Amino acid sequence: MFPRPIQQTRVTTQIAYRIALPVALIIWLLPLLGVAMTSLKPASDLAKGNYFGWPSHLAFVNYADVFRNSPIAQYILNSFKVTIPTVIGAVALSCMTGFALAVYRFRLNLVIFFIFVAGNFVPFQILMVPVRDLTLQLGLYNTITGLALFHISFQTGFCTLFMRNFIRALPSELIEAARVEGVSEVKIFWYIVLPLMRPAIAALSVLVFTFIWNDYFWATVLTNGSSTQPVTAGLYSLNGQWVAQWQLVSAGSLVAALPPVLMFFAMQRHFIAGLTLGAVK
């Protein structure tokens, strides 16, 4: 049997495995652990120079302070307001386009598909100035609507690529059989293909959620000010205000990272399925 379970190998290998791997893992997570510990230290500890020892008591008050003394709640709300419509919009649009590109044969099919693929890889820097000007002209600059609309269009490229490949892998007999029975195309999409796409929709939703939540580029280009900026941009400006208040910086960073990390742990299976499908196919 291969791979051999580690219990059946030589003792030295076993010891190396048992010790080296956990140590490597702890080093890997050290930056995160350090920040988590700093975020729970009372300010008095930091003033005394107790940076690395255990906190003298767990100061959850740091987290309360972050919410009380900064607009981080507003930033997080903004992030949700941008992220949720984007997930819904991009996934809904790409279900349709993916269906069209996977099921119908027509002349420009491949051409359009590769436009979507290329759009997926185009460096977004090239879009910066024109998109900003366009958003200004449309009066959507520094609005959540403008940011969400842009994200929807940009993400649709990746999502379409993903959906098209997923639908392509479905058995085509299902669709043909339905056609022979005289089921209309709308009903084929709605009652046959869409239910089968559920895993893809779940995977894509989780992926897009993290992408958009973590976006910083478009947040700086298309918004300014705490009433519209999402939490990534907000965190950066707060970092400027909190000079040397390390306990606040660390608590803020963790609060901002929490939604995507929780999402990741809750939907881990879908997240990984999504990455694998999106990258390899």
Added chain:
Amino acid sequence: MSPLLQGAITIVLGVGGCVAYFYLSNILLDTVIFPARGRDPGRNINRANMVRPWLFLAPAIFAAGLYLAYPVFGSFYRSLFNRDGNQFIGAGNYFALWGDPAFRRALLNNFLWVLVVPAAATFLGLLAAQLTDRLRWGNIAKSLIFMPMAISFVGASLIWKFVYANNSQIGLINAIRAWLGFGAPIDPLQIPFWNNFFLMVILIWIQTGFAMVILSAALRGIPEETVEAAVIDGANPFQIFFRIKVPQIMPTIMVVWTTITILVLKIFDIVYTTTGGNFGTQILPSYMMSYMFRDDGRATAVAMVIMVVVLPVMVWNIVQARKELR
């Protein structure tokens, strides 16, 4: 009206609009424009079927055209004009870039990033995938290695500031130096040349999880017989790994490598939020941000340079995708 209600209404309207558009346009096509009756129903059905895909595609093509195709040409056009956009200066912006030592520094650093980050992330990811595959708690280890991937680049940069801080009481590196008895604390991000690598570590830290997940799926897909045959022939674990397993997952390794390469050429967050491009750490995307809202001609010219650098990798990636479609 409360923002929550407003949001809910927007979502309902948006999704409802999509469904309505899609449903009504199909009905319109089937019953009004090309009805399956009259003198030549067969021809009408064929025509309706030729038009139908475009109904599904129209909204997305509109969105992609508005926000993708137009800007690519718009950027190039804009890069031929001066700062205020009212005077045509041809390739002037590009010559100015080439004459700027900061630009050449950024270009050079970018090549360093492209050489180091994808290689390191892919290698570490492969190592992690192979080592955790044989552990009982391997899946937990994988989740933990993968976790940085869910954190934003800005968040990760702030977290790593705690590692690099110029203070032996906050900065992890300086704490270790102090513990080992070295002298005054240093700022790792101000050490010329090497600071680039310290910044790369942050991106490697984030991307290793991605490489690991993809490569671990590929490793599991290797037919067991090939490995068994090698074991029977007396191959040692290293030979099995490098001679049997790695060649079989080479296409996946290349996909991971190129995907990370394309990402590296776009990421500005890390440099922008840690050093702001000072101390010789500038890379092209962050260099471009320094012109944002100051000189659009120069900024778009940098964007075109980034595009040209990404293009070969992009084309390679698309050709690979195309091969798989056939």
